[in-house]
Amino acid sequence: MWRLKLLTEEEIVSLIEKYGNKKSSLIRIMQEIQKKAGYLPKEDLSVLSQQINIPLSKIYGIATFYHQFRLKPFGKHTIQVCFGTACHVKGGDEIWDFLREKLRLIGSEDTTNDLLFTVQKARCFGACSMAPVMKVDNDIYGNMTKEKLEEILKKYS
Ligand code: FES
Structure with a gap:
């Protein structure tokens, strides 16, 4: 862990x-x-x-x-899904929902129970031509699909 x-x-x-x-x-x-x-x-x-x-x-x-305080640690990897306009138009919301579903995050939870992943919504990464875009730690992944997301999660697990 x-x-x-x-x-x-x-x-x-x-x-x-x-x-x-x-x-x-x-x-x-x-x-x-x-x-x-x-x-x-x-x-x-x-x-x-x-x-x-x-x-x-x-x-x-x-x-x-106070919102500034956090009672749960961040996961080992932080996954950010872009919610900028281009990514939104190209289905960023679906990637977000699928990601949360795959990680079994419920309600306001943002971190998996095994503390492997924390998920966050993000603004434009400046890679709009590859929308929808997701970032894991410092790695950018573009043209995201559900299939691609599953592969990426395996890579970091
Ligand atoms: S809007 Fe998502 S990378 Fe620019």
Whole structure:
């Protein structure tokens, strides 16, 4: 499985020392944790809760209220599907729907349970002549079809 970075208890304590042991410091500390880990690991939030003496439920309340916070890590590979005009006209939406279906993503989920893929909608990649276009990490794939998508997913699995 894709390796995740958790902060050590000492790192969290040093953030509390840096920003202060009060409610108003919480968002700043959570931003720092996310900056280091890429998201807010539940283990880190538990340590933060104990160290700063604020209930975990309150911390989760903040984490879910602000869109800037992410409670799930990004997948190993990021797949972006272009939603620019040219790609939209050439069926980018169908590629998006098929991708989500293949990865079994439901509702607002954007990352597979095995943490292999995160999917995102994107703006024009500047490759409109190859619409519909998709990007996996730094690789661009044009003239996308459902068949081609299946092959690409296998390549990164
Ligand atoms: S609109 Fe999709 S690459 Fe330009």
